[in-house]
């Protein structure tokens with residue numbers, strides 16, 4: 001009779017993500033301290049679930065069973081796991097021609113002014129800081145190329161940097177899914193991209209002539225910088241927003257140092273502002289600032 005009532009033991013349901021591991025307040029603090037020290041990203045209490053979800057992937061990948069053991073590893077492995085931690089924590093949202101008014105300003109105002117410069121330098125240097133998966137520097141390169149202003153004899157280079165090594169490798173490859181290329185008109189897509197991958201994969205790769213304009217490098221914006229400038233303009237959009245105010249101000253002052261004294265411009269994201277730095281930057285458009293000397 002007992003057998004008649006016996007049921008197969010139910011399969012163990014997967015634990016909800018939030019209790020697969022325990023993230024104590026102390027471990028959360030250890031992680032956010034590490035992240036802040038390493039790359040300036042400030043993680044508020046509201047970011048606890050984000051930290052849990054992203055770092056839990058590292059625990060699974062490494063078969064580590066506690067956040068405490070993970071913190072020991074990240075703190076003590078001469079930077080190797082720290083790099084993975086930073087890769088996991090960074091937010092890489094971006095798109096082609098995001099905040100398109102900046103590209104309009106470049107094409108209509110800033111690039112013609114640079115091209116008309118009276119000195120004999122014939123050199124243009126731009127820096128795209130926090131370039132994520134590359135849509136931003138490629139949009140910049142397309143804008144430069146489309147103007148035709150720098151075709152003959154100009155030495156044009158875009159430096160594109162990010163702290164996240166994984167996203168930077170994707171940026172350098174310049175391969176995108178076609179359904180993620182919303183910001184591009186069909187004409188621009190046809191002119192600057194070519195089909196790649198297998199049939200039906202819908203992948204497009206940035207053409208070599210455009211890729212050649214850009215040098216992708218890992219660079220920590222709160223670390224030391226090897227380059228000396230001057231840059232004609234710097235894009236640093238939707239990056240400083242992750243830093244606290246003192247870190248933002250230090251960063252903007254460092255940009256000031258590297259910008260061309262004549263017409264150096266800094267372009268920031270829609271929720272970033274240089275209002276407290278009016279002594280060194282003058283607003284000249286929506287989130288567009290010009291260096292004052």
Ligand SMILES: C[S@@+](CC[C@H](N)C(=O)[O-])C[C@H]1O[C@@H](n2cnc3c(N)ncnc32)[C@H](O)[C@@H]1O
Nearest residue numbers: 039090093094130132162163164220221237238
């Ligand atoms: C939200 S994305 C912005 C991408 C692009 N600038 C845009 O506006 O579309 C922010 C990028 O900043 C990078 N980042 C965050 N902290 C950084 C740091 N300390 N140094 C360099 N890059 C950093 C992240 O890895 C990420 O790719």
